[in-house]
Amino acid sequence: MEFGEIVSVLLQGAVVTIQIVAMALPLAVLMAFSFGLIRLYAPTPFKQIAIVYIEFFRGTSALIQLYWIYFVLPFFGITIDAMTAAVVALGLNIGAYGTEVVRGAIQSVPKGQYEASIALNFTSSQRLWRIIMPQALVNMIPPFGNLAIELVKATSLVSLITIGDLTFKAKMLADTTLQVGEIFGVVLLFYFVMAQFLVFFIRRLETHLSKGLGRGGLHS
Amino acid sequence: MSAPIIEFKNVKKCFGETVIFSDFNFKVEENEIVSIIGPSGSGKSTLLRILMTLEGIDGGYINVAGESLWHMPWQGQHVPANNKHLHKMRNHLGMVFQHFNLFPHMTVKRNITEAPMRVKGVSRAEAEEFAEKLLQLVGLADKADSYPNDLSGGQKQRVGIARALAMKPSILLLDEITSALDPELVDEVLDVIRNLVKEESFTMLLVTHEMYFAREISDRVCFFDKGAIVEEGEPEAIFTQPKEERTKAFLNAYIGQ
Numbered sequence: 146m147e148f149g150e151i152v153s154v155l156l157q158g159a160v161v162t163i164q165i166v167a168m169a170l171p172l173a174v175l176m177a178f179s180f181g182l183i184r185l186y187a188p189t190p191f192k193q194i195a196i197v198y199i200e201f202f203r204g205t206s207a208l209i210q211l212y213w214i215y216f217v218l219p220f221f222g223i224t225i226d227a228m229t230a231a232v233v234a235l236g237l238n239i240g241a242y243g244t245e246v247v248r249g250a251i252q253s254v255p256k257g258q259y260e261a262s263i264a265l266n267f268t269s270s271q272r273l274w275r276i277i278m279p280q281a282l283v284n285m286i287p288p289f290g291n292l293a294i295e296l297v298k299a300t301s302l303v304s305l306i307t308i309g310d311l312t313f314k315a316k317m318l319a320d321t322t323l324q325v326g327e328i329f330g331v332v333l334l335f336y337f338v339m340a341q342f343l344v345f346f347i348r349r350l351e352t353h354l355s356k357g358l359g360r361g362g363l364h365s
Numbered sequence: 366m367s368a369p370i371i372e373f374k375n376v377k378k379c380f381g382e383t384v385i386f387s388d389f390n391f392k393v394e395e396n397e398i399v400s401i402i403g404p405s406g407s408g409k410s411t412l413l414r415i416l417m418t419l420e421g422i423d424g425g426y427i428n429v430a431g432e433s434l435w436h437m438p439w440q441g442q443h444v445p446a447n448n449k450h451l452h453k454m455r456n457h458l459g460m461v462f463q464h465f466n467l468f469p470h471m472t473v474k475r476n477i478t479e480a481p482m483r484v485k486g487v488s489r490a491e492a493e494e495f496a497e498k499l500l501q502l503v504g505l506a507d508k509a510d511s512y513p514n515d516l517s518g519g520q521k522q523r524v525g526i527a528r529a530l531a532m533k534p535s536i537l538l539l540d541e542i543t544s545a546l547d548p549e550l551v552d553e554v555l556d557v558i559r560n561l562v563k564e565e566s567f568t569m570l571l572v573t574h575e576m577y578f579a580r581e582i583s584d585r586v587c588f589f590d591k592g593a594i595v596e597e598g599e600p601e602a603i604f605t606q607p608k609e610e611r612t613k614a615f616l617n618a619y620i621g622q
Contacts, residue, residue, distance in 0.1 A: 255466075257462060257464055257465075257466035258466060258468065260417075260419050260462065260466060261462060261466035261467070261468070262468075263417070263418065263419060263455070264417050264419070264455070264458070264459065264460040264462075264529070265479075265480035265484065265528070265529075265532060266452060266455040266456060266480065266484045266532065267480065267483065267484055268452070268484075269448070271483055271484075275479065275483065276468055279470045280468075280469065280470055283470075356470070356512075358469050358470055358512075358514070
């Protein structure tokens, strides 16, 4: 098989991978913020629900979660297509790690910031969204960046539930052409480029959000 | 004589097993400037923090401007205050912190205008005009667009004072506002307070280790030890003729330096 053809097939797979990331990442961020905030501020029963979610999705294998959602849930009458199953499983999985990022970042904002915002009589939601969160966001960006890259790499699991992502196409090509060196070389490069794109985007975001906070080497 | 603007009645405060106040009574009259001096751990800062609602109390009552701070009437009874009541009561109070606690993600101007705009609903134009006035008062008119991290400690604290004043509190609490500063920066901050009290009348409660400043600015000085006022009176009396042994020992240790 010609190299150009290999690249073309793999590109189709890469597009599917990017689609999954593009849908699972917002879900993960949504889960991370909602359950991170529940974990910190909600009444105890809600906190316990959050803990169950977090510990379950962190404590079990992402692949098995994916199998459950795609292969086992139909036995309970819940049938979802492979793409949705992939997005849900990966979004919930990465989101569970993200909750701890959100919680840790909020808790790392110095106590004096809360006290100053109470003294100035801000309401509790103003305190959170105007004073604490803008500072916490900056702390969240680097660990969220790591999770986003983890997500890109974890998408390769979806090849096991029949989705034609980058890994799936690569294995298919490798089985038929045996040109494993070229194929997996290109695959490696594709994943790397996707991760680098995220890294670039995350750095931009960090610079933008840390304005005034004196991070990023301008002043300590 | 009118009712005191601040009154502590039989206040009890503990941190776990440690008793800070067991039966604390204290009054401040309107427009009175009271300095609180005393050794570390004597409850000086806790007193201010309780007033600012940063710490609750475990017993007793506190009145601020004629209303109970930590309690409110409900169905004919006196019950612990809810958030709404605390929110209302905080309008009387402003606080300047030892470690400034400026908001690092906001410019100096926004540090000062944010609360008046969001909490009091003041228009942006009005809030910014007042912020400019306050920045002039503290000598930082040229720093409006800087971020706190670009300022010196003394400048940060002057912004901290301006930020507290922006809410127009009737009672100003100053919690060791020069303790975190290099010695050469202390006076620029104290000068701001000196000018402030010259221009306007304030009820001011300050915890300080700057004895000369306490002596110069206060109407009354209270010497605190182990959660109680050991001795209080006019500054001249306290500093030149202290009656209690503990006051003498404390002042000697300071003046002896």
